[in-house]
Amino acid sequence: MQLGMIGLGRMGANMALRLSRGGHDVVGFDPVPAARTGAEGEGLATVASLEALAERVDAPRVLWMMVPAGAIVDATIASLQPLLSPGDVLVDGGNSFYQDSQRRAAALDDAGIAYLDVGTSGGVWGLAEGYSLMIGGHEDAARRLSPVFATLAPAADRGWARVGPSGAGHYAxxxxxxxxxxxxxxxxxxxxxxxxxxxxxxxxxxxxxxxxxxxxxxxxxxxxxxxxxxxxxxxxxxxxxxxxxxxxxxxxxxxxxxxxxxxxxxxxxxxxxxxxxxxxxxxxxxxxxxxxxxxxxxxxx
CATH class of the missing domain: 1.10.1040.10 (N-(1-d-carboxylethyl)-l-norvaline Dehydrogenase; domain 2)
Incomplete structure (x- = not known):
């Protein structure tokens, strides 16, 4: 599966690397040039803007955000939304407050964009050991991304699950x-x-x-x-x-x-x-x- 990773800090870069090594086509973006350079040094493809990322990932797009909770998430979504199309999926894998995730999901749903809140545990060890993924949001979108979750998790049959509707992943x-x-x-x-x-x-x-x-x-x-x-x-x-x-x-x-x-x-x-x-x-x-x-x-x- 092809997807874009937004945020190439240590955890975001490690997740992108695990996906890439698992056979997925991953393109990364980070506003900090040094983060992009570091990711490129690990063999990841990167782009220099959200616009380039949206163009690079085939529709219907899957974009995964690994950015700090709060205003940065809202700012990233505001910049992304004009670039997205109905059928695209946007994932928030950071530690957002669950009520913020519910609000964002409702707003994007009106535009036909699925928003998944994915509570992610595993820290710096996730690249080698896998991540525990608590997924909230549309069941169809979660099912579509199951190959991604199975690759990020410790094993295809454990360590990840859709735990409920929008907000449930970040609540868990x-x-x-x-x-x-x-x-x-x-x-x-x-x-x-x-x-x-x-x-x-x-x-x-x-x-x-x-x-x-x-x-x-x-x-x-x-x-x-x-x-x-x-x-x-x-x-x-x-x-x-x-x-x-x-x-x-x-x-x-x-x-x-x-x-x-x-x-x-x-x-x-x-x-x-x-x-x-x-x-x-x-x-x-x-x-x-x-x-x-x-x-x-x-x-x-």
Whole structure:
């Protein structure tokens, strides 16, 4: 199948490479010349504009966007829509908010263009291991792209599925990432406790490797954790600052809207926010309060 890939950052380029190596005819576009040059160095064909991409891909077109969530997606669609025709399919494989995806799908449907929201998990390992694909949108369009999904997934018969109507793919990915937040926080806290008792557990990399085999807590995240500890047991040079992609926030907001208790996911998000507070004003105020009501000593900078 022929398709165009929009966005040749690391993940977009890796997805295009996996498709190309799987026998698909892939043409890529990125507004950053260096990204196009890098993709060309991997053997991918690229073009220098969206107009050239629309001309290069045969109708009915399949165009796959891998661009950051938010205004950039809307701007890309606004630039693309005059170039598209009824019967074309536009895929958003990024981490868009599901309600934005529903809005975009409805608007494009009026023009006869199918919009698929595809929650994509696999990160930088997807090129070699395959991607988990959560697909939302028109059933006919999803069926048409099944050869593409089967190539991107770990195997043709697993790791991908149409999970529901428009918005369902990005909704599933949102909750997936919320769960991921909680799992990562649990591993981080457990190993932090272990690190404090080096008199008992002196070799964290050894323990992480041990848990990878037969343990109830074994997982791909633990595999990655073990690899990180083996390469840098003291985590030297890594700042205690944890960003978030936004999907954890959306998951917490959704839980509140649905009256669903999600304390683990919520607290894991709060811990990420806390990691960014260099000033830690709240902690300073807590210390001042303890001093005020109980005369407890205040540790000075």
């Amino acid at each position: 990915k949102m909750i997936h990432n919320g769960i991921e937040y909680g799992m990562m926080q649990a591993y981080a806290e457990g190993f932090a406790i272990l690190e404090r008792r080096q008199d008992l557990i002196a070799d964290l990399p050894q323990l992480a490797e041990l848990w990878r085999h037969g343990s109830v807590v074994r997982s791909w995240l633990l595999d990655l954790t073990a690899g990180a500890l083996a390469g840098n047991p003291q985590l030297d040079g890594i700042a205690p600052y944890v960003p978030d992609s936004g999907e954890g926030r959306w998951t917490v907001a959704e839980a509140i809207a649905l009256d669903v208790a999600a304390p683990v996911i919520t607290q894991s998000l709060i811990e990420r926010l806390r990691s960014r507070d260099d000033n830690a004003f709240a902690d300073k105020l807590l210390s001042a309060m303890r001093n005020a009501f109980g005369g407890h000593a205040v540790k000075r900078d």
